[in-house]
Amino acid sequence: MLLAGIVLTLKGQPPTEQLTSFVVPFIGTEGAGNVFPGASLPFGMVKLGPDCADKSSNSGYVPGAVIHGFSHVHVSGTGGGPKYGNVLVMPFTGPFQPEEIQSQPANEQASPGYFAVDLTDYHIKAEMTVSRRVGFHRYTFGDNKERGILIDAGSMLGEHHCCGEAQQLIGSEINIVSDTLIQGYTRVRGGWNKGGEYTVFFSAVFDTPAKSYGTWKGNVASPEKASEYDSGEKTGAWFFFGNGSKKAIQAKVGISFISSGKALANLQHEVPGWDFDKVHQDAVQTWNKVLNTIHVEGASDDMKKVFYTAMYHAMLMPVDRTGENPKWHSDEPYYDDFYAIWDTFRATNPLLTLIQPDRERDIVRSLIDIYRYEGYMPDSRSGNQTGRTQGGSNCDMVVADAFLKGLKGIDYQTGYEAMVKDAEIPPGGNQQTDGRGGINEYIKLNYVPAEYEPKEKSPTLHTPKLYDRAGTRTVEYSANDWAIAQVAKGMGKEADYEKYRKRASNWANLWRSQVTDSGVNGFIWPKRRDGSWVEDFSTTKAGSWGNFFYEADSWEYSFYVPQDARALIDSCGGPETFVKRLDTFFTGPNYRVDNEPSFFTPCLYTYAGYQYKSSDRVRDIIQKHYTSAKDGIPGNDDSGSMSAWLVFNTVGFYPNAGQDVYLITAPHFHRAVLDLGGGKQLEVIASNLSETNRYIQSATLNGQPLNRAWFRHSEIANGGKLRFVMGPKPSDFGKEHLPPSLSDPE
Amino acid sequence: MLLAGIVLTLKGQPPTEQLTSFVVPFIGTEGAGNVFPGASLPFGMVKLGPDCADKSSNSGYVPGAVIHGFSHVHVSGTGGGPKYGNVLVMPFTGPFQPEEIQSQPANEQASPGYFAVDLTDYHIKAEMTVSRRVGFHRYTFGDNKERGILIDAGSMLGEHHCCGEAQQLIGSEINIVSDTLIQGYTRVRGGWNKGGEYTVFFSAVFDTPAKSYGTWKGNVASPEKASEYDSGEKTGAWFFFGNGSKKAIQAKVGISFISSGKALANLQHEVPGWDFDKVHQDAVQTWNKVLNTIHVEGASDDMKKVFYTAMYHAMLMPVDRTGENPKWHSDEPYYDDFYAIWDTFRATNPLLTLIQPDRERDIVRSLIDIYRYEGYMPDSRSGNQTGRTQGGSNCDMVVADAFLKGLKGIDYQTGYEAMVKDAEIPPGGNQQTDGRGGINEYIKLNYVPAEYEPKEKSPTLHTPKLYDRAGTRTVEYSANDWAIAQVAKGMGKEADYEKYRKRASNWANLWRSQVTDSGVNGFIWPKRRDGSWVEDFSTTKAGSWGNFFYEADSWEYSFYVPQDARALIDSCGGPETFVKRLDTFFTGPNYRVDNEPSFFTPCLYTYAGYQYKSSDRVRDIIQKHYTSAKDGIPGNDDSGSMSAWLVFNTVGFYPNAGQDVYLITAPHFHRAVLDLGGGKQLEVIASNLSETNRYIQSATLNGQPLNRAWFRHSEIANGGKLRFVMGPKPSDFGKEHLPPSLSDPE
Structure with a gap:
């Protein structure tokens, strides 16, 4: 049987099938996609790709732009101030002239686990592949010139970004341990989530012994100096290998968030040999395995490209950093770069639950472990630091999704505790890091009021707007409350179920029936603490941090009641009126296909x-x-x-x-x-x-x-x-x- | 002229004068003092001393108890869960038997910058001295046996402390770079302030090449293995030097919170040679210089011992970590181990303002820089992490003290901004880390109510008591507000002055005249949000976290109105009654000499x-x-x-x-x-x-x-x-x- x-x-x-052949990593590298086209495994910690132009691109990559080198940590598809771009390696020929090592690209190629480009200034073909925590570089030198490679331990993206979202160097270090082993790290803070420090350690090995070398710190280059300790400046090293007859030089770079010793262990464990093609094929096979979780028939090759590239992109992040958490030691999986759950809870996490349940289980376990050690589950997290929460506490949706779909191997008791914490305990001053900002008022008034608190501002102090994103928060908190209610019910917590079920209708407290636009009646609207409506507002007023709505307007957010479409339809005047409203919306200017609120x-x-x-x-x-x-x-x-x-x-x-x-x-x-x-x-x-x-x-x-x-x-x-x-x-x-x-x- | x-x-x-001769570091090592008796410079980063017994002592030291080794980072005089005890070095003889290397002590000696003890189990005299970031060990072996030294990169204090205040290992690493150079680190979280991770890096050098060595990780010892990378376990190394005819072996251990490369640079910069006695004499000279800032005449030698040892103890902490901040890079000084400002603002900071103004200037600058990068000045901070706030935001007192006494070289504009932030912006969920817990209610009601919020507790959630320490908070916030008011006045901010002046009388809102005890009328008393008094309370009810008063009772806190003794005296019934009350207090059981509230x-x-x-x-x-x-x-x-x-x-x-x-x-x-x-x-x-x-x-x-x-x-x-x-x-x-x-x- x-x-x-x-x-x-x-x-x-x-x-x-060889489904990797349908993946085109360049899809989304132009326009607004901001995707990372370099080499990565599914959820891989190392994302090895080029850093281009003025290093202000979120993915590092800029189509056709000058390349400064290839760094090992990136994110994909993000906006705001860039993160990462750490441990940059660049081959070159001729003398070492700091600040001038860069090249125009040609013949860029990208496929799962592989990236290649011709560095035309030096006649070098640069190829790279990866394992989970190791970048593997193969540089084929076309000219019989002095072959050089530099390792920049101080490079990073977004150093000059605005709005407090620039990355800031804390320090870096580099040690030339031998003519084939180099170790060091970069320590950085800031970026989009305004995070604290993270440290990217590396151990790099060459297959060809360096004949000469030097290091730099800040603006001072020191030939023959083997190490630069961390004094808060940028450091790096260059190496020359002679005009070799052997045309390719290979380098493997192990990465760790723990130590350079761990980076070396990662390197030795994951890529013990020097067979670039074998590592590349392993990466392809790993991708094929996960892509084959959906097999489609009857689609054009073009449609398959769109589809499998989408699957590929959906499995780049979050990043599996299990064994690489510098903040605590536990037996749970550790994931980072939830960037942001506000985006991914809607489709990505449910997709993983469906076709990669073990992966989603581990992700949820890591979220709960973050709660255990830091007090809240994250809405966003990058560089080992939670923040910034964009709207609701949408980790609640992720846990509820897993629970209701019966995902096994998760400590739902603690997960539920974490959800209730989101729903009950105010997260504190800046209101953009943990939990739900304005939760005390939400509990008291059953909506988040659209006012600033404290009212009495000090002329000295830049008072945070405590009730910013009040509209987004109210509708999302309501949806989050329904997530909690359902888990409560599933756990037999009837009183909690009734409580959060009731709260899940709070979106209606901001529904202002009298507002009319384009023949449509009733919109989510800012309300003051005393219950009065704000008059100076419009249905098309979108915003960002500090505004009533986050990244969408009232047209969009007035549809965001996923927990109770029936009540929403009633509020809109019944099914026929509602469908007309949807038609008006989708054919008008307020539907934004390029963002998540209308997913x-x-x-x-x-x-x-x-x-x-x-x-x-x-x-x-x-x-x-x-x-x-x-x-x-x-x-x-x-x-x-x-x-x-x-x-x-x-x-x-x-x-x-x-x-x-x-x-x-x-x-x-x-x-x-x-x-x-x-x-x-x-x-x-x-x-x-x-x-x-x-x-x-x-x-x-x-x-x-x-x-x-x-x-x-x-x-x-x-x-x-x-x-x-x-x-x-x-x-x-x-x-x-x-x-x-x-x-x-x- | x-x-x-x-x-x-x-x-x-x-x-x-040679005032160091009056310093007896053992004063306060018995009883409740918890002082650190080992070697340190004034405000020195390295505090090198023995870790004894079960490593549960706050200072590491336990009089007469078995010694496991000498570690490099300690604090002095603290309570609660211990911090630090990192990078432990121990000499021994005979075979290496892990877990059994320890010795009974004899002839303990301690003086400024010096500690010595005979390790009787091995007939070794262990001596140690320090520079700011380097520990210098001299081990004189009495027997002609195999001479051994171990370096434990996984050791720490308070691993088994209760109440969530245990230190927890995150990981450690050790590398035997050569027969005289060893590098590595310990990464730890937790301890009294429930802090996040801190990493103590080291570079150790021997004056005698090791003849053999081994390393361990967890329970596995590996002879001849030169390195153990960090996989979340305890690591260490042992070394044998043969039955040398040269009896002393010296070791220097550079410490850094940045990297082992920085630790080596610190070592080479501060202690380039091997002259133990010279380093010791430099330490003595440094201490003499700071002790000579107060010269006393007409005191007995015993009184001088008490006095100069007190001066010595007042200059062990906070710790100057300038150049050693792993969280951000700035040009400001960096101090850590404010443990806690609730203790030190009363006498220590004013003492430094008086006799070490440049030191106090740097301390205040570091506090303001912490505000710049983290959003709040600390009340407590250790291991690079702010927390836990015991009562008010007493950093306000420190800044005001410096400002009003005309301390130069401080950015008081930013300092004032930080004070106002304390006074206005709620610090968030756990209410024990930054700023003033319950500040919204304090602003609204003019006192912190003695109630728990949210009232409706989830059975699942361990709801933090948001209004815990409501009594301590109210009286201290009032005093803090006066600090702000005075600075506002000095800066010509008249409106702010009036505002905070008014708030500085808020202590009176918890003054309940009707309460009588031992013939004394009127006490600070818990009041609910609705203005009603709590009846189930007593004048002698002291507490800790989660209680109305922190570490004192109403007898003590009812005197804590340093900003307005005149009004307090009036509340108590005039000068004569007040003096009687003081007499009753000091001769009764409620005056506690052993804690700060009654200073x-x-x-x-x-x-x-x-x-x-x-x-x-x-x-x-x-x-x-x-x-x-x-x-x-x-x-x-x-x-x-x-x-x-x-x-x-x-x-x-x-x-x-x-x-x-x-x-x-x-x-x-x-x-x-x-x-x-x-x-x-x-x-x-x-x-x-x-x-x-x-x-x-x-x-x-x-x-x-x-x-x-x-x-x-x-x-x-x-x-x-x-x-x-x-x-x-x-x-x-x-x-x-x-x-x-x-x-x-x-």
């Missing part, structure tokens, strides 16, 4: 009984905004959030994050097979699918008719088959049995 | 016109509680706070910290000369002083009659002469012209 079962499972599995909004049609309009909207967005071109991602990819949105919606459903519910959207493939782990598969079939046959006529789930446009995770958790019959015209599919909302009659 | 002036100054200066209380007699009673009280305390015995300090010395109290009061005056006012107390010396820096001196003469002639009959200041029992810093800032004529009976001295109070008519 058991044997038969295994055979059946194997039989049903698609073959492992879920296309699904809202389905809550009004109009699944086909959700489908139309999603198809329209994908066709207009996602391509295989270098500018093929509509906004900052935000650690792969845009990409994860695409993956779900092309497969054909989309999660209501923090619930165990998926909404059926727009199947783009004739067949998709998702590997759920443990030998379980979810097969999604769209019969008769074509450009014209794009509407679902009917559906079955596990062979039974599916008379609704949504399903629960529990219905597919042990594998399943979701079959759609497609046709050229909208059907009644999804008209009845609407998806669940908080205010459904029980 | 200029030359003549110099000659005159030199002529007036007392000769430099200023003896001076309160003077505010009622009874200077002689202040004098009697101070003399009585000193005679009963301060001796030259090993238990000669009445409580935890608290970074020298008890000691600084003694120094002031024996010289004859005591500061009202955060004001520019000194109260005349109990001159114990016929003559004391204080070096105020810049060639200025304050001479204090007590004519006719004897055991019986202990009452001031009259006084002159700078040759003019002083018709009051107090003076301002400005009156002696440029030097001066304070002359008392003593007699056998109380006089009217100080009856008129009472010291200034907030509520004096202007």
Whole structure:
């Protein structure tokens, strides 16, 4: 019986394809995507790629721009002040002239685990591949000139960024231990999250002994000097290897956040030999394995490029730093670069729960461990430091999503404690680091008031705006409260359930019915502590830190009630008015495809009984905004959030994050097979699918008719088959049995 | 003219005495003092001394107890969970048996910059001296046995302390670079302030090449292995030097909080040679210089021991870590181990302002720089991490004290901004780290209510008590507000002055006149948010974290109104009743000599016109509680706070910290000369002083009659002469012209 079962499972599995061939890391490197095109493993700690131009790009990379070298730590898809860009290595020829070592690029190539570029100024082909914590460089020198390599321990990105978000050097150190071993570190603070210090240690080895060397500190270069200790300045070293007949020089650079000794151990453990191609192939194989968790059929190669590159981008971050946490020692996994959970909770985390449950389990465990040691789960974290919280405490959504979907191996008791802490305990002065800013007022008033506190400002003091982002906070806190309520219910905590269930309707306290714009009535609106509305405001007023809404306006945030679409539809005047409002929104200027607040909004049609309009909207967005071109991602990819949105919606459903519910959207493939782990598969079939046959006529789930446009995770958790019959015209599919909302009659 | 002036100054200066001979570092090592008896420079980063018994002592040292080795970082006089005890070195003979290397001590010797002990189990005399960041060990082996030394990179104090205050290892690393150079580090978190990670790096050199060696990690010892990288475990190394004919082996250990490279640079810079006695003599000279800032005449040798040991203890902490800050790079000085300012602001900081103004300037600059980079000035800080705040934001007192006394070279604009931040911006969730917990309520109600918030507790969540220490906070916030008011006035900020002046009377809002105990009426009392008094409370209820009062009861805190003794005296029923109350207090069980809250209380007699009673009280305390015995300090010395109290009061005056006012107390010396820096001196003469002639009959200041029992810093800032004529009976001295109070008519 058991044997038969295994055979059946194997039989049903698609073959492992070379899906890496569909990944185009340059997608999203132009336009606003800000993705990192260099070499990385899935969730890899080392992200090895070029730092270009004035080193002000978030990913280090700037298409076609002058390259200063290749550094080992990067993030992908981010905005704001850059982080990282540490431990930069650059080959060159001729004399060492500090500040002048740089080259124009040509023939840039990028594929999973590999990056190559011709440094035309020096006639050097630079290639790089990676393991989890090691960068492997192969420099092929075209000219018979003096071959040089420099290691810059003081380089970093975003040194001159504005707004308090610049990275600031604390210090650096370099030691030439032998003619083939170099150790050191860079210590930096600041960047987007205004974080404290982080230290990137390295141990670098050459396959060719250096014939001469020198080091620098600040502006002083010292030939033949073997070490520069840390006195708060930038340090580095250069090496010459002679006009060798052997044209390539290889370097391996182990990275650690613990010590240079650990970096060397990482190097020796992960890449003991010098076989560049083998390391590259291992990286390709690792990527192939994770890409093969979704196997699609009936898509054009171009669509496959878009799709698998999106999967690739969704698995670059957060970063697995297990064993590399300098802040505490525990047996839990450790992840960093949650950048930000405000972005990733919506699609990325649910995607991992579905196709990489062990990975998501480890991520959630690391979030809970951060709570154990630091008192709060992060909303954002980078460089081992939590901050900045953009809206709600959306880690609550991540924990609830895992809990409700039955992810095993997580200490949910502590996770629940962490969620309740978010919901109850004010995080403190700057209100942008932990938990929920303004929570005391939210608890007291059932909304976050749009006022500044203390009112009586000192002329001396730059008083933080305690109730900034009051609109975003109120609607997100409400959604977060529903996440808590559901976990409470699942744990049998009835009183907590009732409490947070009630709080989950708090968004309605900022609903101002009297406001009208473009024929649409009712908007989320700033309210003062005394209950009076702010009059000097508009439906299209978006903002950032310090404003009522964060990165979207009232048009967008007035749809952000994922926990209770039923009540939202009622507030808007019923299903028909609501659908008109959605149409007005998506065809008007206020829908922003390039940011996360409206990720879920296309699904809202389905809550009004109009699944086909959700489908139309999603198809329209994908066709207009996602391509295989270098500018093929509509906004900052935000650690792969845009990409994860695409993956779900092309497969054909989309999660209501923090619930165990998926909404059926727009199947783009004739067949998709998702590997759920443990030998379980979810097969999604769209019969008769074509450009014209794009509407679902009917559906079955596990062979039974599916008379609704949504399903629960529990219905597919042990594998399943979701079959759609497609046709050229909208059907009644999804008209009845609407998806669940908080205010459904029980 | 200029030359003549110099000659005159030199002529007036007392000769430099070998005052170190009066320092007995063992005073305070028994009883509750918890002082560190090992080798340190003034404010020295390296504090090299023995770690004994089960390594649970705050100073590492336990009199007569088994010694495990000598570690390089310690604090002095502290309570709660220990910090530090890092990088332990131990000589031994015979085979290396891990866990068994330890020895009984004999012939312990301690003097400034020197510690020695015979390790009787091995017949080794261990001696140690220090520079600022280097420990110098000299081990003289008595037997012709195999000579061994171990370096333990994983050792620390307080690993098994309770209450969340244990130190926890994060990791450690050790590298035997050559037969004479060893590098590594220990990374630790936790301890009393529940701090984040700190890393103590070291570079150790031997004057004798090791003949064999080994390393360990966790429980695995590896002979001939030269390095152990950091994998989150304890590491160390042992060395054998053969049965040498040369009996002493010397080791120098450079310490750094930046890197082992910096540690080596520190070592090479500070102690380039191998002359132990020279380094020792340099340390003695450095101590002599700072001890000679107060020269006393007419005291017994025993009294000199008590006095100069107190001066010595008052200059062990905070620790000068300039150039050793791993969190940011700036040009400002950097000090750590403010442990706690709640203790030191009362006497230690004012003492330094008086006799080491450049040192105090640097300390204040470092506090302001911490505000610049971290958002708040610390109340406590250790291991590069702020926390825990015990009561008010007493850094405000330190800045005000410096400002009002005209200390130059400080950015008071930023300092004022930091004070106002304390007074206005809530510090956040755990309320024990930065600023003023409960400040919103204090601003709203004009007191901190004695209630817990949120009221509605989750059964899951261990809700922090947001309004814990509400009594201590209210009275200290009021005093802190007066500090701010005075600085505001000095800066011409009239509106701020009026605002904080008003708030400085907030202590009175917790004054409950109806409470009577032992014939005394009126006490500071817990009040709810609605204005009602808590009934379930008592005048003698002291506490700690989470209670209404921190480390004292209402008897003590009801006297803590240093800013407005006049109003306090009125509240207590006028001067006569007040003096009776003081008598009842000091002769009853509620006066605690062993802690800081009552430091200023003896001076309160003077505010009622009874200077002689202040004098009697101070003399009585000193005679009963301060001796030259090993238990000669009445409580935890608290970074020298008890000691600084003694120094002031024996010289004859005591500061009202955060004001520019000194109260005349109990001159114990016929003559004391204080070096105020810049060639200025304050001479204090007590004519006719004897055991019986202990009452001031009259006084002159700078040759003019002083018709009051107090003076301002400005009156002696440029030097001066304070002359008392003593007699056998109380006089009217100080009856008129009472010291200034907030509520004096202007």
